[in-house]
Amino acid sequence: MQKYFVAPEQFGEHYIEISGQDAHHVTHVMRTKEGDLFIVSDGEAREALVEYTSVEAGTVKARIVEMRELDREPHYDIVIAQSLPKGDKMELIIQKCTEIGAASFVPFVSERTVVQYDAKKEAKRIERWSKIAKEAAEQSHRNRVPSIAPCMSWKQLLQHVSSYELVLFCYEDERGTQLRDIVHPFVMERREHKGNAKVMIVVGPEGGFAPREVEEITSAGAHCVGLGRRILRAETAGMLALACLLYETGEMGGV
Template identity: 65%
Template sequence: MQKYFVAPSQFGEEHIDIEGNDAHHIMNVMRAKIGSSIEVSDGLAREALANIESYEEGVVRARIVEMRPLDRESVVHVTIAQSLPKGDKMETIIQKCTEIGAVRFVPFVSERTIVQYDAKKEAKRIERWGKIAKEAAEQSHRNRIPDIMSSLSWKQLIAQFSEYDRVLFCYEDERGTQLRDVVKPFAERLASDQTSIEAANKTQLDPLPNAKAPSVLVVVGPEGGFATREVEAALAAGARAVGLGRRILRAETAGMVATACIMYEFGEMGGL
């Protein structure tokens, strides 16, 4: 069943109005008929199964049949910080990591970034990446569309490390600590904490609040890797250097592998 994201203002009590490119896609690409069922989400707090009721003046109106649970998001929030890669590789990174479960993408410029940052093209590039994230979220039936942030300098990115519970610095020369060495005990401890909260809630009149979703920032460098001083700065700011196995991965592959491994350790892919 096809899924679509709409603005919260388009999501009514009984009907959902789908406009623009999505309406065109429903009627002219998918060739949906009146009465056909679709899934619709406002990307925030509401998701529904709806039946197409009419199509007039470029607007598809669908009647809500039932509200759906918001249960497709991961228990861990993974943000991918990616040094701008060449060509259309960033599009691939956003598409695939969205399917796997990443919630945010932060492009940045590091010392060996080959791509020349152009502020004039920034808005158009983010719009393009946002469209790719939306389509990937629809294809994978996510409950939300990942955020695409504006490009940062290396110093600006490091300044944000403290906002995350864990910062994993993917480093090809790291031979000791592997990603699993950091993520597995982190996931196990949080799972134990959540069990304790649930147990306490069964015996108290005032339940304890559920812990917020743990946040992990995965930092991936450019095709040429990080400069030594960048590695030193990242570690000094609290990042953990981790390896991704004995093989050297491409810049566009590292984020996908790291995200999948994190999801596995948090039980999103048959792990814990």
């Protein structure tokens, strides 16, 4: 069933109004007819099953059939910190990691980042990435849309390490410590705690990280981890690390 995210103020007591591109999608892409059902969420605390009733001046009106209390969010708030990759790879990373369960994204520039960062284009780029995150969250029926932070420098990223309970620094040259060596004990220790754990996964660009960066981020408190015996692409590493972390936390059953 199709799902849409709308602003909280679009939720009424009995009806919800949908405007802009979402209204166009309802009427012209999905060709929704009177009586058809779909889901609407405000991205915060409310989600409703609604019935399409009418469209006027480009605004769709839908009657609330029932409020829903489904929670599809992970118990951990996991941030993907990704050094800017080439081309449109960041779009793929945001789309797939949103589907898997990332809470937010922090793009950054590191020593071996190939992309030439252009601050003038940042607003447009974040707008594009945010749209991709919204569409992926709708497709996967998330309860909220992941946020996209402004692009950080390496120095700025280091300053954020202490804000997280666990920071996993994915490094292809790490041979001794694998992801599970760090994650499993952390999950076991945190089982008695209430509230969501804040975790950051740091992934490098196509050329990987410089030795200096490895020293700096581990000194700041991050755990340097490997992701198996194979070398992964920049756009693959974050997805794998995120999926493995969620598995260890019991997202797929077990713990």
